[in-house]
Amino acid sequence: MTTTKKISIYKRVWFWLLCLILLGFGFALPQRFVIPVLGANKGSYHQKSFWYYPWGRSGVHKGVDIFAKEGTGVVSTTHGMVIYIGEISMGGNVVLVLGPKWRIHYYAHLKEINTRVFSWTSPGELIGSVGTTGNAKGKAPHLHYSIATLIPYFWQVDGGVQGLKKMFYVNPIPYLNAAR
Numbered sequence: 487m488t489t490t491k492k493i494s495i496y497k498r499v500w501f502w503l504l505c506l507i508l509l510g511f512g513f514a515l516p517q518r519f520v521i522p523v524l525g526a527n528k529g530s531y532h533q534k535s536f537w538y539y540p541w542g543r544s545g546v547h548k549g550v551d552i553f554a555k556e557g558t559g560v561v562s563t564t565h566g567m568v569i570y571i572g573e574i575s576m577g578g579n580v581v582l583v584l585g586p587k588w589r590i591h592y593y594a595h596l597k598e599i600n601t602r603v604f605s606w607t608s609p610g611e612l613i614g615s616v617g618t619t620g621n622a623k624g625k626a627p628h629l630h631y632s633i634a635t636l637i638p639y640f641w642q643v644d645g646g647v648q649g650l651k652k653m654f655y656v657n658p659i660p661y662l663n664a665a666r
């Protein structure tokens with residue numbers, strides 16, 4: 487075996503080791519969790535609104551709606567890194583945070599965005615305010631909050647409406663119920 491070949495094997499081993507460490511780090515991060523709307527409680531959202539069908543253009547509701555007065559502070563539920571802020575058609579003003587366990591936390595219909603891309607957030611940190619942007623226009627102000635997973639949870643797939651997509655979503659309601 488030549489030296490260059492040896493080096494490339496070492497490089498490859500290191501690369502995969504590094505990936506594994508990174509993956510493990512993502513899973514090891516604790517998912518401390520707070521309700522993402524200031525002053526909200528169990529009465530601010532419906533217990534059965536996740537994967538509710540029929541639901542407008544999305545078909546099923548892939549998150550939870552937390553109702554509050556327009557302008558109420560929206561805070562990050564977990565630790566994480568802001569990976570996207572901006573305006574999209576359905577969500578309006580949105581913030582995406584990459585959090586523990588390789589999950590993406592999606593905050594939509596915001597009135598204002600109070601964070602920056604690549605900034606670190608912690609639970610309870612202000613990232614925006616409740617609004618009616620996107621397809622919440624003309625409706626009661628609320629935060630649409632979703633948790634998506636980059637690592638598919640195959641065991642969640644079922645024969646229901648959009649059952650295949652269930653592997654990429656986490657029901658946020660049990661986390662909200664357990665939060666203080």
Ligand SMILES: [Zn+2]
Binds near residue numbers: 547551
């Ligand atoms: Zn919603």
